[in-house]
Amino acid sequence: MSGGEYVAAAYGVVFVFLLVYVAIIAAKLVRLQRDTAELLELARRRE
Amino acid sequence: MSSAFAPIRSLPGLAAVAAGLMGGALLLSFFIAPEDADQGISQRIFYIHVPIALTAYFCFGLGAWKALLLLWRGDERYDLESYVAIHQGTIFGSLTLITGAIWAKASWGVWWTWDSNQLVLFLTLFLFYCAYFMLRFSLPEGPRRSRSSAVYALFGVALIPVSFLAIRLAEDFIHPTTFTRDGPQMTGTMFTAFCVSWAAVTLLAYVLYRVELVGKRLHTDLRELREALE
Numbered sequence: 001m002s003g004g005e006y007v008a009a010a011y012g013v014v015f016v017f018l019l020v021y022v023a024i025i026a027a028k029l030v031r032l033q034r035d036t037a038e039l040l041e042l043a044r045r046r047e
Numbered sequence: 048m049s050s051a052f053a054p055i056r057s058l059p060g061l062a063a064v065a066a067g068l069m070g071g072a073l074l075l076s077f078f079i080a081p082e083d084a085d086q087g088i089s090q091r092i093f094y095i096h097v098p099i100a101l102t103a104y105f106c107f108g109l110g111a112w113k114a115l116l117l118l119w120r121g122d123e124r125y126d127l128e129s130y131v132a133i134h135q136g137t138i139f140g141s142l143t144l145i146t147g148a149i150w151a152k153a154s155w156g157v158w159w160t161w162d163s164n165q166l167v168l169f170l171t172l173f174l175f176y177c178a179y180f181m182l183r184f185s186l187p188e189g190p191r192r193s194r195s196s197a198v199y200a201l202f203g204v205a206l207i208p209v210s211f212l213a214i215r216l217a218e219d220f221i222h223p224t225t226f227t228r229d230g231p232q233m234t235g236t237m238f239t240a241f242c243v244s245w246a247a248v249t250l251l252a253y254v255l256y257r258v259e260l261v262g263k264r265l266h267t268d269l270r271e272l273r274e275a276l277e
């Protein structure tokens with residue numbers, strides 16, 4: 001591998017880590033949205 | 048009930064500043080800073096590797112500070128803040144080890160060397176905080192878990208200055224010293240690129256810390272709401 005390829009690999013790893021992190025946060029948001037919808041349904045049924 | 052909404056207000060602005068700084072850092076690191084005469088293009092890994100390593104230290108330090116506040120004031124909200132900071136520290140610690148290994152391969156021809164005290168001490172610090180999660184999740188949720196985790200997090204903070212000063216303490220010639228008493232051993236443009244990169248990575252870590260904290264508090268709020276409704 002050349003020096004440039006090592007530089008690309010180092011920055012690429014950081015970029016991929018960030019993407020994975022964003023994907024995990026997005027998955028958690030979807031779960032929170034589902035929980036909120038369930039609670040809203042529960043609250044409406046109690047009214 | 049803890050509120051997840053109070054810290055959200057400033058988050059979009061902070062995230063935008065972090066993104067702008069990151070763009071500026073990449074521009075400076077790749078197009079403005081001159082190529083290093085000794086290492087060539089592979090030296091540009093310095094602008095991402097060192098800020099990430101410093102940010103990992105910062106996150107571990109923040110986790111220990113929040114742990115101290117928990118033990119001192121007894122406020123349970125510091126437990127979650129300490130946990131999230133240490134979680135961020137292990138993420139940035141992993142990135143430090145990976146980018147460091149790539150730079151080592153490019154510069155020294157090996158992915159890792161046990162001869163460098165700096166590397167071994169950083170790995171020790173990283174593994175110490177990885178074990179924090181094993182301790183935390185082996186205990187049932189409650190005050191005992193919070194306090195045990197806080198004490199453990201505080202012990203680890205002693206490793207940070209040792210790891211940081213390892214190069215100077217051991218006169219390690221494999222891992223060179225860039226910042227000496229005479230100032231940074233680099234040109235003004237290189238130093239500017241480094242400072243902008245450091246600011247960008249630190250702010251990014253802080254934004255991720257706040258996002259994760261908001262998510263976890265929201266989850267707790269919803270759980271309490273469910274218990275109240277059922």
